[in-house]
Amino acid sequence: MTENFLARMQEGMVLLYAFSLISFYIDFLLHNRKAKKIAFWLLYVVWLLQTILVIDFYIRTGRLPLLSLEQGLYFYSWLLITFTIFVTRIWKIEFIAFFTNLLGFIIVVIYTFAPFQWQETAVSGQLISELLFIHIFLSILAYVVFSLSCTFSLLYLIQYQLLKKKKWRKRLMRLNDLMMLEKFASILIVVGLPIFTIGIILGLQWAFLKIPTLQILDAKIIGSFLIIIIYSVIVYLKLRKDIAGKKLAYYNISAFLVVLINFFLFGNFSSFHF
Template sequence: MFEIYMTKLHELTVVVYAFSVLLYFWDFIHHNRKANRIAFWLLAFVWVLQTVFLLLYMVKTGRFPVLTIFEGLYFYAWVLITLSLGINHLLRMDFIVFFTNILGFIVLAIHTFAPVQYESHLIGQKLISELLLIHITMAILSYGAFSLSFVFSLLYLIQYDLLKRKKWGKRLLRLADLQQLESLSFMLAVIGVPILILSLILGLQWAFIKVPGLTWYDSKVLGSFVVLMAYSIYLYLRIVKNFAGKSLALWNIASFLIVLINFFLFGQLSSFHFWYS
């Protein structure tokens, strides 16, 4: 009965989310402020539905829901919506919400239409610990920060192209200026990197305690360090080498693609993260 109720809640969430993204797209094309306001409130309703689901799931399982790829995707989508709503409230940047929630909707759709996994693997259940929960939660939060950093860099490239082609208009005015987009992208990367470092430290500590014969060449372990290296290089280029502009934005976007590969592909190939699949 609980699974049926959760399925219906997922379906309602996806439908409302789809309408919200479509209205944001309509506003992006036609500059319709009414559509923008409706899209915002629909998105807020989606956030409420997702939060209710998370709370109900926590009550049912008695733990924080991040221990399977199914749970991780849902929490990741929730983080994206939460951050986008917060940024929209603080900065009033509608297009940030639109592009972030295209990504969020894709993640939620993958989660919803993937095979249902309400229970973790039996071995995973035995290895649950607070350390593991904190490790996974912090990793997903860092991915949320990198996601928004990616969106800002993507908007930077769009704004850069509009200015280069001298396409003046309302769309150009509604995008933030290049310096602000670059600064926000950098700030979110600065937030995401230390969170990821702490997550990796906690994950390795947990592994040494719980997983005898830890293999360092595991795809997920290597992938996580490649992500950290990519964003560390991004920060190095920005802070030490004073790189800026289009080249830095492209590096940031490439780094986020590594995040996606690590999250979706390496997690499935990993023998070390067997509980997270």
């Protein structure tokens, strides 16, 4: 595909994504099933276009879009849509598509209209290996799982407030019960933690092999281990039943904020990452 055609496809996808979010928002406010149906159809089209772009990138380069920050963000948004569609269709959880795709839409807009001008470093360009790809893939997969877990916690807090204030009865009926929302958030934390930990271990192994000047106190490494520690503490407290319900939701959302800070901020201070 030509570069101009790909750019037009990307811009069209952003518009469809925007209309999908608007439709989800109408459904959220007005309990409009027709708007919900339109929103999902548009989301399927967006997912299809993103999939085409990912496949085209793989055909042109022989690899997945992972080795620069903007590519990683794009692959993250594609995985987020994929998992959102799967979760929504399998477990029939209301409103998760709206909240997760709001995040995905922001990422796609950043990628499309304000792309980072950072080029891949000589290290990442010359020392591509399967170990590096597995590290990046597992890390992004963990980010998606943590994103979904955070969304369930947000829905938990919304449901909690609705029950407390006894408002929005129609919307209250469409949200799942608090126990189920807490359960899914907890399960995703438990799943995401080992995925992220394995990804970091593999990344360190690659770095030790390929980067002689690697600083173990690099900001990105410290941030990654901080994430592992925070989520490990949450899992430990959850198993001990020291935290649950609203407290667990706040802990989970705070932990995801650390994930975002590590991804967007700490990478700028890293001597080698991206």
